[in-house]
Amino acid sequence: MYVFKRIVTMTLMCSFSLWASQSVGKYQLAEKISDEALQSWNISVFPDGKNLPEGKGDYHSGKKLYENLCVACHGENGKGGIKLDPYRGAIDTLVKRKGDKLTGEKPKKSIGTYWQYAPLLFDYIRRAMPYQAPKSLSNDEVYALTAYLLAENGIISKKTVISKENLAKVKMPNVNGFICDNRVDTKSVPCMKNCPLPDEKSFNEGVLADETDHLKSDCLVQPNIKFSGE
Amino acid sequence: MEKIKRFPSIEKTYFVECSGNTGISKKSPPTKNLDDLYGLMSCANWVGVKLSVLLEEAGIDLDKARYVIAEGADGATMARSVPISRAMDDCMVAYMQNGEALRPEQGYPLKLIVPGCEGNINIKWLRRLEVTDTPLFARDEVSKYTDLLGNGKARQATLVMDVKSVVTFPTTGVKLPEKGFYEIRGLAWSGRGKIKAVDVSVDGGRNWKRATLSTDPLSKAFVAFTFPWHWDGSQTVILSRATDEAGLVQPYFKQITDVRGFHSESHNNAIQAWQINTKGEVSNVRV
Numbered sequence: 062m063y064v065f066k067r068i069v070t071m072t073l074m075c076s077f078s079l080w081a082s083q084s085v086g087k088y089q090l091a092e093k094i095s096d097e098a099l100q101s102w103n104i105s106v107f108p109d110g111k112n113l114p115e116g117k118g119d120y121h122s123g124k125k126l127y128e129n130l131c132v133a134c135h136g137e138n139g140k141g142g143i144k145l146d147p148y149r150g151a152i153d154t155l156v157k158r159k160g161d162k163l164t165g166e167k168p169k170k171s172i173g174t175y176w177q178y179a180p181l182l183f184d185y186i187r188r189a190m191p192y193q194a195p196k197s198l199s200n201d202e203v204y205a206l207t208a209y210l211l212a213e214n215g216i217i218s219k220k221t222v223i224s225k226e227n228l229a230k231v232k233m234p235n236v237n238g239f240i241c242d243n244r245v246d247t248k249s250v251p252c253m254k255n256c257p258l259p260d261e262k263s264f265n266e267g268v269l270a271d272e273t274d275h276l277k278s279d280c281l282v283q284p285n286i287k288f289s290g291e
Numbered sequence: 292m293e294k295i296k297r298f299p300s301i302e303k304t305y306f307v308e309c310s311g312n313t314g315i316s317k318k319s320p321p322t323k324n325l326d327d328l329y330g331l332m333s334c335a336n337w338v339g340v341k342l343s344v345l346l347e348e349a350g351i352d353l354d355k356a357r358y359v360i361a362e363g364a365d366g367a368t369m370a371r372s373v374p375i376s377r378a379m380d381d382c383m384v385a386y387m388q389n390g391e392a393l394r395p396e397q398g399y400p401l402k403l404i405v406p407g408c409e410g411n412i413n414i415k416w417l418r419r420l421e422v423t424d425t426p427l428f429a430r431d432e433v434s435k436y437t438d439l440l441g442n443g444k445a446r447q448a449t450l451v452m453d454v455k456s457v458v459t460f461p462t463t464g465v466k467l468p469e470k471g472f473y474e475i476r477g478l479a480w481s482g483r484g485k486i487k488a489v490d491v492s493v494d495g496g497r498n499w500k501r502a503t504l505s506t507d508p509l510s511k512a513f514v515a516f517t518f519p520w521h522w523d524g525s526q527t528v529i530l531s532r533a534t535d536e537a538g539l540v541q542p543y544f545k546q547i548t549d550v551r552g553f554h555s556e557s558h559n560n561a562i563q564a565w566q567i568n569t570k571g572e573v574s575n576v577r578v
Contacts, residue, residue, distance in 0.1 A: 086348035090294045102419055104368065105360055108428050153434075163443040168554050170434070175445075177433045185430040189367035196368075239437060239447040244558075246550045247542035251490060251534060253499045258578060259545040278376040279448045281426040282357070 106184035109286050110229030113180060116200035117224040123209025126202055130191045139172075139213050156213045163238070173214030177239060178286075179231035182207040204228075232288035241280035292386070292400050298340040298348075301383060303406070304512045306480045308332035308452050310409035310436060310557035317553045324463035324575060328563070334480070334513035337404055339385035342378050346422065353379070356422045360429075361403045364418040371412045372426035373405055374448075381406045381511075384417060407482030407511040408450040409557070411436050441552030452482035454541055455560040456489055456516070456533035467571030470524035475502075480513045481535035488534045491518040495528035496564070496578050502531070510536075522567070528576060530564045544577055 106112050127139070134143050139156030154161075157173030172182065187203045189195050198206070208223040217223070217231055248265070257264040309331035346359065359378040362370040373382065383404045386393060393399040398415030405412045411431055426432070438446040456479035461467055475493075479486045485508040490499040505515035516531070534540045544561035564578040 086350065088298060088348055090297055091348045091350075103421075105362075105370065105421060105423075105427055107423075107425060109425075163439060163445075164441070168439055168443070170439070175434060178428055181428055181430060181433060184427070185434075188370070189430070192366075195366050238443070239433075239445050242446050242449045242451075244446075244449065244451070244453065245539060247546040249534070249538060249540035249542075251499070251532065251540045253490070256497055256499065258496050259543040276451060279374050279450045281372060281428060281432060281448045284425050 104184070104187060106180045106187075108178035108180055108229065108284050110180050110225055113183060113225035113228060114200045115225065116204050117222050118201050118203070118205025119208045119222045120212040120219040122201075123205035123207070123212075126198075126206055127209050131206070134192060139210060155210055157215070163235070171214070172210055173216065173234060175235050175238070176233055177236055178229075179207070179211060179216075179233055180229050182210060183228060227289070229286060230289040232291070236288075239281075239283075242276045244276060295340060295345075295384070295386065295401070298344055300338055301341055302336065302338045303383065303404075304334065304336050304509050305404055305406045306332060306334040306452075306511060306513050307404070307410050307413050308455075308480070308482075310411065310449070310452065313455075313559045313561070313563075315548065315551075315553060315556055315559045325457070325459065328575070329457050331410065335388050336390065337383065337385040338387035339383045339401075339404070342382035342384055342403070342420075343380075345384060345420070346378065349422075351422055355424050357424045358422075358426050360419075360421040360423060360427050361412075361414040361417060362419040362421070363398075363414045364416040368418075369411075369414065369431060370427055370429045371414060371432055372423075372429065372448075373403075373412060374450075377405055377408070377450075405450070407452060407484075409436065409452060412450060436557070438551065438555035438557060440555060446555070449558055450482075452480075453558065453560040454481035454483065454486070454533050454535040454537075454539050455479070456486075456531045456541060457563045458491075458529055458531050458565055461529070461567065461573050462565055463573050463575055465573050467522060467567065467573075469571070470522050473520050473522055475518040475520050475529060475531075477502075477516050477518075477531050478513045479504075479508075479516055479531070479533040480511070481533065481537070481539070482511055483535050483537040483539065484510050485536045486514045486533055487536050487538075489516040490532045490534075491516075491520075492530045492532070493520055493527060496530050496562075499532065522571075524569060526566070526568050528564050528566045528578060530562050530578060532562050 135155050136142055140154050140158055142151040142154050144151050153170045155172050157171045161169035161174050163174055183203055186206050204223050211217045212219045312331040313328045356375050358372040360370055360372050385402050385404050388397055401417040403414040403417050438449050458477040460476040479489045489502040491502045492499045502516040502518040508514040532541045541562050547561055564576050566574050566576040
């Protein structure tokens with residue numbers, strides 16, 4: 062996968078002395094940023110593992126970190142979760158519990174049942190966790206927590222050492238669980254007089270899902286990734 | 292920032308609505324009032340630079356570019372993948388809201404506006420834009436902001452906020468003092484363009500009449516509507532139903548849940564019903 066190096070440097074809020082003074086573009090207002098200066102900003106990790114840093118971690122080192130830094134909000138072994146506000150239930154568990162699935166009366170989203178790509182764990186933990194001190198972890202620590210959560214979800218073995226060499230090859234159970242937005246999915250026939258109500262038999266609610274809808278351009282197109290064992 | 296403000300500017304009015312506004316709940320009737328149900332939205336005047344101007348200035352290669360990953364400077368460095376079609380169309384990088392610099396809680400100094408699309412993708416405290424040929428599949432476009440359907444599959448990148456309206460008077464918390472004339476008032480909006488019409492029913496959805504739009508509707512912005520009503524003092528239910536220029540009409544809640552089930556959480560644009568009892572008290576009911 063090729064990711065363009067071009068970045069709209071004008072939108073960066075801080076100015077770096079490393080920035081080249083050379084101006085580019087129609088208005089001569091953009092400045093080129095050096096690869097070196099860009100590096101600390103460039104934290105996006107893609108589904109195919111692009112931009113994963115050096116480092117490694119495993120279940121056991123991750124477990125120690127988890128029990129110090131994460132357990133208060135996410136519960137023991139990633140199977141709990143605090144309530145954030147009175148209107149909602151507890152936050153989703155990180156780890157799939159026995160019998161958890163996405164269908165039925167009470168679907169259960171977790172990393173094991175719902176998350177699409179393994180490198181996303183690294184990307185998100187590095188961006189956002191722990192909640193009280195995001196970006197305080199080393200890359201090794203982020204790898205370790207990633208390995209811990211994948212292993213607790215039964216996706217990798219507790220012996221697997223996770224690094225940029227193998228993380229993107231880990232196949233998530235729900236990798237093919239997402240579809241493009243296929244709204245419009247409700248009929249649009251505005252009745253004005255003597256209209257049937259939704260609970261009446263004569264109500265024509267008609268199901269309509271148009272796969273050719275123009276919203277397809279919003280779709281997140283899945284990359285082709287060769288997972289382990291495929 | 293000084294240089295951002297030197298680019299040619301645009302001034303636009305757009306709504307921003309969280310996809311979780313009026314979240315889908317199985318509880319019938321829902322117990323929440325107007326503020327709880329509809330509070331996660333706003334409509335403002337924005338001044339800023341077209342995103343396409345910035346991307347072209349940076350030398351974007353449109354043959355290869357497919358997404359623009361927008362990233363905020365919040366604690367979580369939240370990121371979303373904006374499709375290139377929207378990035379090069381009407382997206383803007385705003386630095387003013389309603390005639391003043393963005394307030395800190397609104398994303399100072401820069402906020403990305405993706406008109407008509409769910410609030411979450413309108414990245415606040417914008418710190419970086421990355422042009423790519425693949426999406427990021429960020430946490431907030433996988434684990435969150437995806438809509439789980441009854442069959443266990445989830446819709447992803449459901450960006451557009453569909454046509455919607457709500458009566459804001461009379462509503463919960465209001466008590467009509469006596470029978471007689473009242474003006475029903477409300478708001479309508481659509482992420483697919485302008486509002487074409489709003490219909491109001493004062494008999495629980497059996498009969499509908501066209502409301503008056505208070506101003507010429509703008510694309511992807513709130514428009515107010517009014518409807519004259521003589522209340523005879525009996526118990527009734529009032530509803531509003533908007534149609535947008537794409538031809539889409541607001542559905543009933545049942546139409547939505549029959550297709551999507553009860554666990555898609557967001558993007559509920561169903562017709563809202565308020566019941567008025569013989570004392571003039573208003574409550575939230577589901578029709």
